[in-house]
Amino acid sequence: MDLKLPGLTPFSTTNSSFYRVDTAVVPPQINPADWQLRIHGMVDREMEISFAELVNRDLIERDITFTCVSNEIGGKLTGQARWLGVPLADLLREAGVRPGADQIFTTSADGWTCGTPTDAVMNTPNAMLAVGMNGEPLPVIHGFPVRMIVPGLYGYVSGTKWIVDMELTTFATGPKPYWVQRKWKTTAPIKTMARIDTPGALVDVPAGQPVAVAGMAWAQTRGIEKVEVRVNNGDWQQTELAAAANNQTWRQWWWKWVPAGTGIQSLAVRATDGTGAVQTDQRADPFPNGASGWHTVAVNVL
Numbered sequence: 001m002d003l004k005l006p007g008l009t010p011f012s013t014t015n016s017s018f019y020r021v022d023t024a025v026v027p028p029q030i031n032p033a034d035w036q037l038r039i040h041g042m043v044d045r046e047m048e049i050s051f052a053e054l055v056n057r058d059l060i061e062r063d064i065t066f067t068c069v070s071n072e073i074g075g076k077l078t079g080q081a082r083w084l085g086v087p088l089a090d091l092l093r094e095a096g097v098r099p100g101a102d103q104i105f106t107t108s109a110d111g112w113t114c115g116t117p118t119d120a121v122m123n124t125p126n127a128m129l130a131v132g133m134n135g136e137p138l139p140v141i142h143g144f145p146v147r148m149i150v151p152g153l154y155g156y157v158s159g160t161k162w163i164v165d166m167e168l169t170t171f172a173t174g175p176k177p178y179w180v181q182r183k184w185k186t187t188a189p190i191k192t193m194a195r196i197d198t199p200g201a202l203v204d205v206p207a208g209q210p211v212a213v214a215g216m217a218w219a220q221t222r223g224i225e226k227v228e229v230r231v232n233n234g235d236w237q238q239t240e241l242a243a244a245a246n247n248q249t250w251r252q253w254w255w256k257w258v259p260a261g262t263g264i265q266s267l268a269v270r271a272t273d274g275t276g277a278v279q280t281d282q283r284a285d286p287f288p289n290g291a292s293g294w295h296t297v298a299v300n301v302l
Contacts, residue, residue: 003242003252007198008214011242011252012063013079015134020141021068021077021155023178028109028162032145035084037129041105041167044096048149051145055131057086062126065218065250067190069154070286074195074295078218080249083149084132089122091129094203095168097122098260103174106148107165114160115177117187118168124221126248140282151248152221154188154290185289192219192279194253195295196228196270204300213239213267214254215295223274229255232269247274259301268296 002011032051039047061084071077092104097118104116121127127150131138138144143161150158156179169175171186180186194217205211217224223244228236242252259265270279283293 001245001252002242003214003254004256005198005212005214007200008252009197009216011080011245011249012134013081015081015136015139017069018079018081018133018142019077021070022161023112024110027140028141030109030162033213035137035145035164037113037146037164037166039091039095039166039168041169042098042101043168044098045094047091047095049091054086054129054146059084059131060087060101060126060128062125062128062248064149064151064248065145065216065220066149066159067154067220069120069156069184069188069290071291072286072291073193073291074297075208075226075291078250081133082135083128085128085130085149088127088129088148088150092118092122092168097168100170101168101289103169103171105167105169105174105177106160106163108160109162109164112160113175113177114148114157115171115174115180115186116148116153116158120150120153120158126151152190154190156184157186157188183288188289190218190220191290191292192222192271192273192277193217194269194279195293196267196269196297199297199299201297204302205259207262207301209258211257211259212254213257214252215252215269216250216270218250219271221272224251225274225276226272227251227253228267228270228272229257231257232266233248236270262301264298266296266298268294270294
C-alpha cells in the first residue's frame with residue numbers, strides 16, 4: 001500500500017502531522033468519565049450512552065482517508081488514519097430511526113453543529129463513533145474522547161469532534177448546521193482528486209534522466225481505478241498504482257518520466273474513480289462544496 005518513494009506522502013498519516021481544521025479556539029478538555037452522548041429526535045427510543053458503555057461495545061478498526069472541504073487543488077488538508085470505533089449504524093438501529101429523518105444533527109461540546117445525511121451513515125460501511133486513531137486514544141485536538149467519522153463526506157458534514165448530542169431530524173424543517181448557516185452546501189460528497197507530490201513546483205530536473213513523478217489520489221467510497229499524467233498538454237500516460245487498502249482510502253501513484261528538451265515544462269494529473277468517472281478539469285474553489293480541477297506543476301528541465 002506504500003510505495004515509499006522520496007518526496008511522496010506516506011500512505012499513513014501520523015497523529016502529530018494529521019491536519020486539523022475546526023472552530024475551537026481551545027480544544028475542549030473532556031473527562032471520559034463525564035462524557036455522555038444523547039441520541040434523540042425522530043427515533044423510537046431515546047438513548048444516552050456513557051463512554052464506558054460505548055467502548056464496551058463491539059469495536060471496528062478501519063483505514064479511512066479524511067478530507068477537509070477547504071482543501072485547495074493540490075492541497076494538504078487530507079490525511080489517512082486507522083480509526084477505532086463503534087459502528088454508528090448499529091446505534092441508530094437500536095434507537096429506531098423514524099421514516100423521513102434524513103438528517104443527523106450533531107453537536108460538539110464546544111457548541112459547533114453538523115448535519116449529516118442519515119442514508120450516508122446507514123448505507124456506508126465503517127461510519128463510526130471513533131475513540132482511537134492509529135493505535136492510540138483519540139488525541140484531544142482530533143476530538144477526544146469521541147468523534148464522528150463518515151467515509152466519503154467532507155468533514156464539515158460528517159466529522160463532529162467532541163460529540164455530545166445527536167438529533168435525528170430533517171434537512172427541510174430541522175436546525176441548520178454551523179457551516180450551512182454560512183452558505184456552504186447542505187450535503188458534500190468528496191470529489192475525485194489527484195495531486196502531484198513530487199517533483200515540486202519549479203524544481204530543477206535533468207533532461208534525459210529518469211524522474212519519478214508521484215502523488216496521491218482519492219475518491220472515498222468509490223475508490224481509485226486509474227491515475228494519468230501528461231506533459232505539456234501531450235497524451236495522457238497511465239501511472240502505476242500502489243495496492244488499494246479499500247475504497248475508503250487514498251492511493252499512491254507514480255510514473256517514470258524521462259524529460260526531453262529544456263526549459264519550463266508542465267505536468268498535469270487526473271484520476272478515474274471506481275465507477276469509471278474521470279476527474280473533471282473544471283476548476284472550482286472550495287466554497288461551497290469542495291474544490292475541483294486538475295493539479296498542475298511546472299518544473300525546470302535543465
